[in-house]
Each structure stands twice: as structure tokens, then as C-alpha cells.
Amino acid sequence: MDPSDQKHFSAVDYVIFALLLVGSLSIGLYYALSGGRQRTTQEFLMADRSMRCLPVSLSLIASFQSAVAIIGVPAEVYVHGTQYWFIGCAYILGLLIPAHVFIPVLYRLKLSSAYQYLELRFSKSVRICGTLTFIFQTVVYMGVCVYTPAFALNAVTGFKLWGVVLATGLVCTLYTTMGGLKAVIWTDVFQTLVMFAGQLAVIVVGVHQAGGLSEVWWKVWEGNHISGLDLNPDPTERHTFWTLGVGGVFLMLSLYGVNQAQVQRYLSSRTEKEAVRSCYMVFPSLQLALALSCVMGLVMFARGSYYNSAKMVIYFVMDMLQGLPGLPGLFVACLFSAALSTISSAFNSLATVTMEDLIKPHFPAMTERRATLLSKALAVCYGLLCLAMAFLTHLMGDSVLQVALKIFGMVGGPILGLFCLGMFFPWANSTGAIAGLGAGLTVSFWVGIGSIVTRTPGTRVLLSDCRASPMTNNTTAIFTTAATSVPLSRPSGLRRFYSLSYMWYSAFTCFTVILIGLVVSFLTGPMKEEDVTPGTVYPLMGKLLCFLPDSVRQKLCCVSTEQRQRQQYKESNGSTVAELDQFSEEEDDAFLHENTTPFMEHETAI
Ligand SMILES: CC(C)(CO)[C@@H](O)C(=O)NCCC(=O)O
Ligand code: NA
Numbered sequence: 001m002d003p004s005d006q007k008h009f010s011a012v013d014y015v016i017f018a019l020l021l022v023g024s025l026s027i028g029l030y031y032a033l034s035g036g037r038q039r040t041t042q043e044f045l046m047a048d049r050s051m052r053c054l055p056v057s058l059s060l061i062a063s064f065q066s067a068v069a070i071i072g073v074p075a076e077v078y079v080h081g082t083q084y085w086f087i088g089c090a091y092i093l094g095l096l097i098p099a100h101v102f103i104p105v106l107y108r109l110k111l112s113s114a115y116q117y118l119e120l121r122f123s124k125s126v127r128i129c130g131t132l133t134f135i136f137q138t139v140v141y142m143g144v145c146v147y148t149p150a151f152a153l154n155a156v157t158g159f160k161l162w163g164v165v166l167a168t169g170l171v172c173t174l175y176t177t178m179g180g181l182k183a184v185i186w187t188d189v190f191q192t193l194v195m196f197a198g199q200l201a202v203i204v205v206g207v208h209q210a211g212g213l214s215e216v217w218w219k220v221w222e223g224n225h226i227s228g229l230d231l232n233p234d235p236t237e238r239h240t241f242w243t244l245g246v247g248g249v250f251l252m253l254s255l256y257g258v259n260q261a262q263v264q265r266y267l268s269s270r271t272e273k274e275a276v277r278s279c280y281m282v283f284p285s286l287q288l289a290l291a292l293s294c295v296m297g298l299v300m301f302a303r304g305s306y307y308n309s310a311k312m313v314i315y316f317v318m319d320m321l322q323g324l325p326g327l328p329g330l331f332v333a334c335l336f337s338a339a340l341s342t343i344s345s346a347f348n349s350l351a352t353v354t355m356e357d358l359i360k361p362h363f364p365a366m367t368e369r370r371a372t373l374l375s376k377a378l379a380v381c382y383g384l385l386c387l388a389m390a391f392l393t394h395l396m397g398d399s400v401l402q403v404a405l406k407i408f409g410m411v412g413g414p415i416l417g418l419f420c421l422g423m424f425f426p427w428a429n430s431t432g433a434i435a436g437l438g439a440g441l442t443v444s445f446w447v448g449i450g451s452i453v454t455r456t457p458g459t460r461v462l463l464s465d466c467r468a469s470p471m472t473n474n475t476t477a478i479f480t481t482a483a484t485s486v487p488l489s490r491p492s493g494l495r496r497f498y499s500l501s502y503m504w505y506s507a508f509t510c511f512t513v514i515l516i517g518l519v520v521s522f523l524t525g526p527m528k529e530e531d532v533t534p535g536t537v538y539p540l541m542g543k544l545l546c547f548l549p550d551s552v553r554q555k556l557c558c559v560s561t562e563q564r565q566r567q568q569y570k571e572s573n574g575s576t577v578a579e580l581d582q583f584s585e586e587e588d589d590a591f592l593h594e595n596t597t598p599f600m601e602h603e604t605a606i
Contacts, residue, residue: 009157013329020194020333021171024187024340028175031183041371044180045352046112047268051185056265056274057281059188062195062341063261064408065289067149070199070338071313072401073290077297078312080239083227085294089245091286094252099279102257105423105538107272113356114263114419121422121536123430124361129437130418131357134260135350137411139382141404142346143389148400149335150390152314157332165390172340173383176347177376181268184344191337192285198334199292201327202317206299209320219302236499243503250506251405254412256282258419261349343386351378402502409505410448414440416506417513424540427526428517436517444509450498 036043076084111117115134119127150164175183210216220226230240237243256262256279269275300316321327355375360366366374393403417440421428428436500508521527545553 009328010325012326013332016326016329017333017336020191020336021167023190024171024175027187027190028177028179028183031179031186035182038178038180039372040368041112041355041375043182044372044375045348045355046264047181047185049268050270051182051265051268051274052270053274053278053281055185055189056269056278057285058192059185059341059345060256060262060265060278060282061285061289062188062192062338063259063265063345064255064342065192065195065286065338066145066342066404067152067335067339068144068400068404069289069293070195070335071148071152072399072404073293074297074300074313075399076401077225077294078300081225081227082294082298083230083239084244085227085290086229086239086241086244087248088287088290089241090248090252091283091290093249095256095279095283095286097249097253098257098262099276101423101538101540102253102263102419103266103275103279104272105536106263107266107269107275109535111263111267113353114258114260115353115357117536118418118422118433120533122428122433126418126430126433126437127357129434130415131353133411133415133437133441134353137407137415138261138346138350139385139389140392140411141407142343142382142386143391143393144400144404144407145339145342145346146386147390147393149339151394152312153332153335155314157314157318165387168336168339168343169383169387169390172343173347173380176344176383177379181264181348184348185265185268187344188341191341194330194337195334195341196288196292198331198337199296201330202321203292203295203299205324205327206296206303206320210299210303216299216302220298223301225298225301235504236496236501238501239503240501243501247501247503247505247507250413250416250510251408251503254408254416254506254510258416259349259412260353261345264349264352346386347379347382350382351375354378354382406448406502406505409502410444410509411441413506413509414444414513417510417517420510421514421517422536423538425514425518425521426529426532426537427521429521429524429527431524432517432519432521435520436513436515439516440509440513443512444505447498447500447505447508450494451500451502454495454498 032038036048038044042048073084106114106117109117109120113131115127115130118130146165146168150159150161150168153159153164154161175187179187207213207216210219230237231242232240233242234240235243266275266279269278296313300313303316303320317331318328321331352375355371355378359374360371414437418433418437421433421436542553
């Protein structure tokens with residue numbers, strides 16, 4: 001065993017870490033042996049559509065809160081101050097819009113995959129393009145998620161890097177394959193609680209060692225680490241209120257509105273109301289997660305201002321927790337909880353879309369038994385693929401938080417654009433959708449790759465500087481590149497385009513898809529209202545322009561879909577059409593009035 005292992009890890013620590021793995025595996029085993037024993041895809045991929053809002057909401061947070069956030073956000077705050085915290089403002093609209101726009105449309109269509117929507121609204125080929133884009137996004141993101149905790153631990157404790165990567169991948173594949181979505185959701189609950197506990201423990205010990213809360217506050221204030229509201233409108237400024245608070249809304253929409261991992265959880269809820277409620281419940285917990293990560297960065301700054309920025313989060317934590325048996329183990333468990341919960345969501349959602357979108361349509365006669373077996377095999381294959389992706393991440397040298405958020409923006413943004421095009425613009429046709437998606441992906445890779453290629457020389461200086469010091473070389477590269485990518489002089493032309501803040505990627509690519517999608521649709525003959533599948537369009541314009549008189553709205557071609565659906569509902573008493581009457585104002589109002597429990601009133605107030 002590596003001597004540095006022993007320095008940081010006592011027997012208690014190993015026990016705590018083992019408990020996390022055993023706990024997760026037991027939950028997987030429990031759902032493999034109880035209920036329907038995972039013999040149908042309905043159970044394996046959709047949790048029998050029987051989930052309640054509390055586990056779903058904790059699982060929703062876990063999906064995109066990985067070790068990247070646990071390590072990357074404190075590192076960001078330690079280096080740059082609290083500006084990143086303003087992303088919390090984006091959570092308001094970033095969760096209200098999914099709850100009241102995306103969930104109603106997607107839930108009522110009784111989908112099993114989010115991308116099935118694209119076929120209902122456009123065509124089979126749009127669905128396949130959407131699915132492939134999602135698979136690409138998730139596989140790349142998964143690599144970062146597996147790699148980050150393994151890398152960080154290896155840098156400080158001497159845990160073997162590839163051993164950790166393998167262990168994470170194996171445990172995760174095992175419980176995901178055994179227990180299906182139910183196991184994924186309930187392990188998420190358990191792991192989210194461990195994650196909060198670990199972060200809280202580090203903060204409490206850190207504050208204590210730094211000499212108390214007032215001391216921490218004083219040091220942080222003196223060190224100029226509390227950032228004010230930065231209202232600089234420059235879109236190339238990395239983090240400002242606009243990039244985080246407005247650009248962040250689009251990032252949140254791409255994650256909480258249309259990402260399969262989340263949509264699958266909404267769809268697994270027993271009722272639509274439970275799904276909406278779980279989305280509301282994400283708000284306080286996500287704020288808590290953000291606050292814990294930011295405060296941890298501040299505590300690091302207050303307690304360890306003698307650290308240079310290279311000896312980052314893990315080193316700080318391990319150093320601080322030395323001599324407190326159990327706590328290093330709890331923190332490592334916290335890191336792995338964050339990672340496992342994200343990777344398991346990725347496995348399960350990947351298995352779902354591959355099955356539902358790519359395989360099932362071609363083999364309609366496949367038996368349920370076969371399909372479930374195949375879904376499990378898919379989960380295993382993606383597990384192996386994720387190990388390969390971890391190796392790719394190993395070759396990239398960027399701040400992990402930045403890498404993750406860039407992937408969300410570059411690939412998630414165009415997918416968001418595709419759904420918005422379909423939901424809000426009844427004229428958009430299938431050709432427009434494909435052209436729009438292509439254009440969106442093109443500009444996103446153009447700006448994304450451009451930003452890497454034209455990185456300012458300052459970055460390289462720092463990287464080569466730290467290579468000189470053996471202890472810190474890679475750690476600096478991976479956690480603090482962001483610090484130096486601020487150019488010395490204002491770039492011009494294409495360079496200025498390349499330096500667009502990555503927080504704008506989602507919004508920028510989403511609007512590109514919509515714009516090109518609409519232009520191409522009008523050129524190739526816009527979709528006729530009566531050809532659009534009922535229930536796939538949300539009358540956004542009609543609702544936004546509700547202050548205008550009805551006649552004007554009708555002229556602007558905004559309310560006709562809504563009215564037609566209402567009319568259809570009145571003409572027919574059949575339940576299928578009743579389900580499609582999802583846009584009537586009366587029902588929305590009824591929905592609000594029905595929820596008069598104290599809890600919902602409180603939640604609605606946010
Ligand atoms: C997705 C957000 C922005 C939501 O707050 C946050 O969880 C985050 O910064 N995540 C980073 C990516 C990750 O943790 O894998
Ligand atoms: Na997670």
C-alpha cells in the first residue's frame with residue numbers, strides 16, 4: 001500500500017467508504033428482488049411510473065451534481081470569489097419554466113423517452129438526430145464525472161487512479177443493472193444525503209479551525225473575496241450577473257427541461273402534479289448544494305490562505321481533516337456519492353434512449369423479456385464506454401467545472417433549441433428542425449473549439465510554470481486554467497467570438513437552432529396547423545401576448561392551436577382527446593387552486 005494512504009486514511013475511514021458502496025449495492029439488490037423483480041422495461045426504465053415527489057426531487061438534484069461540482073465550485077470560489085454564486089438566480093426561472101411548460105407537455109403525451117416527443121412533433125429522423133446528440137453529450141459528460149474524483153484522490157491520497165475509476169464504474173454498473181430506475185432513484189436519495197453530510201462536516205471543521213465564523217467572514221472580506229453584483233454587459237466576460245443569471249437559465253432549461261435523465265424522472269412520477277411538485281422541491285435543495293460548495297471555497301480561503309491555488313480542494317480537505325478519524329472517509333464518500341449518482345443516472349437514461357429510440361422502433365415484435373435483458377446489456381456496455389471516456393478526459397487539461405458546463409452548453413443547448421422550436425413554433429417543420437440542429441451544433445463546436453485553440457498565452461505560461469513544481473503540476477492545470485484565460489487586451493473579430501463566455505453557450509446555440517429552424521421551415525413550406533400532432537405545441541405567444549385583445553392575437557396566428565384543441569375537446573368526450581386539452585386556461589387555473597396545501601403555497605412563493 002502507498003504510504004500516503006495510511007497518512008490520510010484510518011480503518012474507520014475505509015469502513016465509512018465501504019458502507020457507501022455496500023449501501024448502494026444493497027439498494028440495487030433490494031429492487032432486483034422486490035416488486036416486479038425488474039422483469040419489464042416499464043419497471044426497469046420507468047420505475048412502473050409510481051414514484052412520489054420526495055425521492056424524485058432528491059434524485060433530480062443528484063443527476064447533475066457530481067464530484068465536478070463538489071471540487072470545481074469551491075476551487076472556482078477560492079480563486080475568483082463568490083461571483084459564481086449568482087447562478088442561484090437562474091434556478092428560479094430555470095425550474096419554474098420546466099415545471100409549467102415542459103413537464104405538462106411531456107407528461108401528458110405519456111412518453112417513455114423525451115426524444116419520442118420529437119417524432120410526435122416532427123418526424124422519425126428528427127427523433128434519431130435528437131437521441132444521437134443526447135447520447136454524445138452524456139457519454140462525454142460521464143467521462144468527466146468518473147475521472148474527476150479518481151484524479152483528485154489520486155493527486156493527494158495515492159489511491160490508484162485507474163483502480164478508483166474501475167471501482168466506480170463497476171459498482172455503478174452493478175446496481176444500475178440489477179435494480180433499474182427504482183434503484184437509481186433510491187440510491188440517489190441515499191447518496192445525496194451523504195453528499196450534503198460530507199460537505200457540511202468539512203465546513204464545520206474548517207470554520208472551527210479558522211477560528212470561528214466571524215474570523216472566516218473577516219478574512220474573506222479583507223481578502224476581497226465577496227464579489228458584488230457584476231453588471232458588465234460584455235458577453236465575453238466569463239462570470240457576470242448576466243452570464244450566470246440569464247445565460248444560466250438556458251443552461252438550467254437544457255438540464256431540467258429536456259434532458260432525458262430528468263425527463264425520465266418526471267415521467268416516472270405517479271401523477272403530473274407529483275412531477276411538478278418534485279421540480280419545485282429541487283429549488284431549495286439545489287440552493288443548499290450551491291451554498292455548501294461556495295461556502296466551502298470561502299472557508300478554504302479563510303483557513304488556508306497560505307496555500308497556493310495549486311494545492312486545491314482535496315489537498316486542503318485531507319490536510320484539514322487529518323487526525324479526525326472518519327471524516328476523510330466521509331468526504332471521500334461524499335465525492336463518490338456525487339459521482340455515482342450522476343453516472344448511474346447517465347447509464348440508465350442512455351439505456352432507455354438506446355432501447356426506446358434506436359432499437360424498439362425497428363423490432364416491434366421483441367418480447368418484454370428480451371427487451372429487458374437487452375436494456376441491461378446496454379447499461380453494461382455504456383459502463384465500459386464510460387471508462388474509455390474517462391481516459392479521454394485525462395488527456396484534456398481544462399478546469400473540470402468549465403469542461404462540464406461547456407459540454408452542457410455546446411450539446412445541451414442545441415437539443416433545448418430543438419424542443420423549443422417544436423413546442424413554441426407551430427410552423428416549424430421537420431426539415432427546419434434538422435437544419436436548425438445542424439446549424440446549432442456547428443456554431444457550438446466552432447465557438448467551443450475556437451475557444452480552446454485561441455487560448456491566451458497567459459494560460460500556457462501558468463501551465464509551464466507549475467510543471468516546474470512536481471507536487472502540483474496537474475492539479476493546477478485541471479483546476480485553475482480558468483484563472484488565467486482572461487485576455488490582457490480586448491480581442492477583436494473572430495477571436496472575440498471565440499471568447500464568448502461559456503455561460504452563454506446554451507442560450508446562443510438554442511437561439512441559433514430556433515432561428516435557422518424557422519427560416520428553413522418558411523423556405524420549405526411551414527407546417528400547417530392541422531398537421532401538427534395535438535398536444536405537442538405550447539401556446540407560448542398566446543400566453544405572452546395575453547394582454548392583447550383576442551382578435552389581434554388571432555391575427556398574429558398565436559391562439560388558433562389552443563382554440564382548436566379546446567374545440568376538439570368540446571366536440572369529443574373521449575378520454576384520449578380530453579388528455580390533449582392541456583392548454584386550456586381553466587385547467588391551469590384549476591391546477592393552481594387545487595394545490596392549496598400549505599407546502600405548495602410556500603413553494604409557489606419562490
Ligand atoms: C448543473 C449546475 C449548474 C446546477 O447548479 C451545478 O450542479 C453544476 O455546476 N454542476 C457542475 C457539473 C457537475 O457537477 O457535474
Ligand atoms: Na450526482
